[in-house]
Amino acid sequence: MGIHQKTKSLTSRHSALADTFFQLKVLNGNALTDKHFPLFSKKIKEAGFSDGVLKPTRIEIFQLNIGKLCNQTCAHCHVDAGPDKKEENMGRESLEKCLEILAAHDIMTVDITGGAPEMNPHFRWFVVECRKLGKKVMVRCNLTIIVSNKKFHDLPVFFAEHQVEVVSSLPHYSAHRTDAQRGDGVFDDSIKAMQMLNAVGYGKENSDLKLNLVYNPTGTFLPGNQASLESEFKRQLKRKFDIDFNSLYAITNMPISRFLDYMLENGQYETYMQTLLDAFNPSAVAGVMCRNTISVGWDGYLYDCDFNQMLDLKVTSKGTHINDFDLSALESRDIVLNQHCYGCTAGAGSSCGGQVA
Amino acid sequence: MDKKHYFEPEDLKKFGNIGEWQKPMADKFFDYYGEVFKEGALTEREKALIALAVAHTVQCPYCIDAYTSGCLEKGADEEQMMEAVHVAAAIRAGSSLVYSTQMMNHAKGIVM
Ligand code: SF4
Ligand code: SF4
Numbered sequence: 001m002g003i004h005q006k007t008k009s010l011t012s013r014h015s016a017l018a019d020t021f022f023q024l025k026v027l028n029g030n031a032l033t034d035k036h037f038p039l040f041s042k043k044i045k046e047a048g049f050s051d052g053v054l055k056p057t058r059i060e061i062f063q064l065n066i067g068k069l070c071n072q073t074c075a076h077c078h079v080d081a082g083p084d085k086k087e088e089n090m091g092r093e094s095l096e097k098c099l100e101i102l103a104a105h106d107i108m109t110v111d112i113t114g115g116a117p118e119m120n121p122h123f124r125w126f127v128v129e130c131r132k133l134g135k136k137v138m139v140r141c142n143l144t145i146i147v148s149n150k151k152f153h154d155l156p157v158f159f160a161e162h163q164v165e166v167v168s169s170l171p172h173y174s175a176h177r178t179d180a181q182r183g184d185g186v187f188d189d190s191i192k193a194m195q196m197l198n199a200v201g202y203g204k205e206n207s208d209l210k211l212n213l214v215y216n217p218t219g220t221f222l223p224g225n226q227a228s229l230e231s232e233f234k235r236q237l238k239r240k241f242d243i244d245f246n247s248l249y250a251i252t253n254m255p256i257s258r259f260l261d262y263m264l265e266n267g268q269y270e271t272y273m274q275t276l277l278d279a280f281n282p283s284a285v286a287g288v289m290c291r292n293t294i295s296v297g298w299d300g301y302l303y304d305c306d307f308n309q310m311l312d313l314k315v316t317s318k319g320t321h322i323n324d325f326d327l328s329a330l331e332s333r334d335i336v337l338n339q340h341c342y343g344c345t346a347g348a349g350s351s352c353g354g355q356v357a
Numbered sequence: 358m359d360k361k362h363y364f365e366p367e368d369l370k371k372f373g374n375i376g377e378w379q380k381p382m383a384d385k386f387f388d389y390y391g392e393v394f395k396e397g398a399l400t401e402r403e404k405a406l407i408a409l410a411v412a413h414t415v416q417c418p419y420c421i422d423a424y425t426s427g428c429l430e431k432g433a434d435e436e437q438m439m440e441a442v443h444v445a446a447a448i449r450a451g452s453s454l455v456y457s458t459q460m461m462n463h464a465k466g467i468v469m
Contacts, residue, residue, distance in 0.1 A: 174434035217429065224430040228401050232432050 003144055003185035005073045009082040010261060017261050018080070020312040026260065026269075027339040035270050037277055040341045047282035054291070054335040059327065061293040062102060063111040063352070065306055066090040066123065068298065070115040071148045074182045076216070076259040078310050081115040089115070090298040095126050097322045098296060103133055105327055111293075111352065113140040113306065118155060131162050138165040140352075143193040144186055153196075160200045165210045167249070167352075168194070171218050173236040181218045194243045203245040211244075214354075216251045220263060220272040222279055222347050223250035226355045249354030252276075254307050254343040276342040284349025287356030290335045296322060304335045306352070313338065369419045402431035409438060410445035 010018040016031075017023055025031035041052030067089030070081035102110065110130045117123055117139060130137050139159065146155045159166055168190075172178045175187035194211070198204060203211035213233065217223050230248035237243040253259050255273060263269040290304040294315075300322040303309035317333035319326035349356035376383030394404050405427040412420030428438050 172432075172434060174436065176436070177434045215432075219429065221426050221429050224432055225396065225401055228396055229432045232400070232402060 002148070003072065003183045003189060005083070006075045006181070006183035007073050007258065009073060009084055010080045010258060012082070012084045015261060017257070017264075020310070023256055023260060023311060024338060026264070027255065032264060033269060035273070037273055037339060037342070040339055041337050043280060043342075044282075044285050044337070044345075047285055049285060052337075054285070054288070054337060056331050056333065056335065057291045059107055059292060059294050059331055061109045061111050061289075062098070062107045062296065063113060063293050063306060064090070064098060064296045065113050065115070065298060065309060066095070066117045066120045066126075067115045069119045070142065071119070071145055072116070072142055072183055072186065074258070075262055076181055076218075076253055078254050078257045078259065078307060079115060080257050080310070085115065088298050089120050090122070090300075092122050094298075094300045094322060095122050097300065099126075099129050099133070101322060101325045102130065102135060107135075107294075107327075109136045109138065111138045111140070116142050116145040118145050118152060124158060127158075127162055127164060131164075136165065137162065138167055141166050141168050143168045143170070143190040146193040146196060147189045156193075156196045156200045156202065159197075160202065160209055163208065165212070166197060166202060167212045167214060169214045169216070170194075170233075171216050173233050173240070177218045191241050191243065194237075194245070195241065198242075198244055203243070205244070210246045212247045212249060213245050214249045214251055216253055220253075220266075220268045220275070222275060223252055223350070223355075226250040226348065247354070249352075250348075250350070251352075251354060252343050252346055252350035254340055256307060256340050257310055273339075273342065276346045279346035280342065281345055281347060281349060281357055284345040284347075284357035287349055287351065288341070288344045289351035289353070289356075293352070294330060302330070307340055307343070308336055308338075311338070311340065364418050366422065369423065372419075400431075402428070402433055405431045406433055406437060406441040410441040413442050414445045414449060 017026075022031060026033060029036040044054065045052035065079070068079055068081045068085035069083070069089050070085065071083060073082040112123075112127070114120070118141065127137055127139070141155070146152050170178065170190055171181050178187040178190065179185065194203075197211050200209070201207040202209040215223060215229055215233065223229070226248065229250055233248050234245070237245070255263065255269070255276070260269070263272055290308070293305060295303040295306050295309050297303060297309050302315045302320055302322065302325070303313065304315060313336045314320045315330065315333055316336055317326070317329040318324075319329055344350050373387070394401065405424055408420065409424040409428050412424050425438070
């Protein structure tokens with residue numbers, strides 16, 4: 001079987017958008033479009049955040065993007081991940097540094113993402129070490145990696161053995177919708193992988209092993225009601241494939257990287273930004289994930305979130321790298337905001353854990 | 358106003374403005390509308406699919422745009438949406454065809 005790549009990475013296409021500075025120019029109406037949307041910081045000021053500044057609450061989640069290498073090349077990927085990304089992957093030394101930080105601080109959740117994080121050769125060792133420290137470990141698993149190669153077939157067993165929470169993207173219970181975004185064959189492989197996860201106890205009632213799914217719209221529209229989508233996903237996946245899972249997180253597509261490219265190519269950029277803006281929800285601002293998360297890049301730099309990481313917007317506080325990690329400075333920093341932030345505050349809001357308002 | 362077409366996609370956004378000329382009725386209508394489309398005995402998705410089918414029957418381009426997005430947002434896929442339109446089409450076809458019984462009755466009364 002296997003999957004067909006949906007597209008190519010922006011870097012391998014030599015797209016102008018591979019340059020993050022260029023993406024920011026587009027978002028601010030200074031390249032490819034002259035459309036200026038109201039500044040996000042102004043908008044949150046109107047919503048009652050003084051001076052348009054957003055501060056962290058407390059850092060509870062240590063999110064590591066351990067590399068851009070991926071077996072898929074999804075059309076909307078905000079990481080610009082793909083099989084060609086062989087360089088930008090976290091090495092052993094940085095991972096050891098992260099363990100030191102985790103050991104020294106009371107940050108209880110480690111959220112490992114990528115690319116396909118399982119492709120990083122140090123992945124399993126790192127998970128085991130985090131668990132030894134008593135941390136809760138979450139892995140953002142794209143599902144197909146499990147069936148992509150024999151050496152990954154035992155991942156469900158490994159996850160179960162170490163009580164890892166699995167968070168997986170499945171944009172739709174229809175094969176056509178899913179494959180249109182992620183590549184032909186992705187749906188079938190995802191189904192197989194979920195059945196393997198179910199077989200070891202993931203997503204089952206009365207089991208501690210959590211399998212949560214991530215829904216994101218397969219186009220330039222907003223996600224609907226999360227609870228309603230969850231019940232429909234549960235009904236359809238059970239009916240058609242006898243699959244069980246715990247929760248569905250509905251996430252909004254961020255107007256950056258490959259999704260930005262897709263929109264510009266299809267003349268959808270301005271309409272989508274306007275959709276995000278029209279759906280701006282002041283009560284979603286307080287719950288955005290940058291307030292309780294710190295995001296670590298493959299090279300050890302620190303960011304407010306995975307999106308800022310992909311736009312190369314580093315934290316503004318003292319200590320922008322894991323080598324000079326300073327928790328109290330980070331907890332009093334100003335979060336770096338830009339126009340893409342509208343993706344987190346539209347409708348019921350959006351974060352790595354789904355809707356926030 | 359340089360209006361060139363009877364239907365302008367931009368006009369959909371002005372729907373809320375109908376209250377400018379008659380507010381109490383508009384308010385009642387929008388309250389009712391909001392209540393109808395809430396998750397109830399039918400899910401939001403089922404209601405959006407019904408709305409899409411009806412939009413095709415009343416041939417309202419605004420409603421077709423709005424409920425195409427609405428159906429997708431609520432998690433419907435293309436197959437479900439097309440089936441909903443076929444339901445509308447089948448009822449339309451059927452409701453014409455069923456009158457042929459009247460034609461047949463009448464014809465039978467006047468032919469040899
Ligand atoms: S969205 Fe996830 S699975 Fe798809 S290319 Fe990006 S990192 Fe890989
Ligand atoms: S994009 Fe990042 S920085 Fe902006 S609101 Fe969302 S989580 Fe916060």
